[in-house]
Amino acid sequence: MFGKVLAATLLAAGAIAAAAPAASAAPVKADDFGACMDYAVGAYDIEPWLAHDACDASSFEECYWVLRRAYVPAHVAGTACRLSFD
Secondary structure, eight states: OHHHHHHHHHHHHTOSOOOOOSSOOOOOOSSOHHHHHIIIIIIHOOOHHHHHHHHTSSSHHHHHHHHHHTTOOHHHHHHHHHHHHO
16 A cells, blocks of 8 residues: 555655656557556567556556556656546
């Protein structure tokens, strides 16, 4: 529980900076499952089943920890989940 609160606090405060994908992509809007999937799978080669589980989660925190438990870097997990839940 504490880890989830800490991660959410760090992400909200901007302490964990998000890196832009290497390829130039069109701007995406938040609350977009497809954008989350495209970012995770397309830009960072995350397995599609894992990205789907994360992007389809019921909350930002759940999405974030699905990816982090699979050793996805924090900035990638945060950015992908922000696309689905901000």
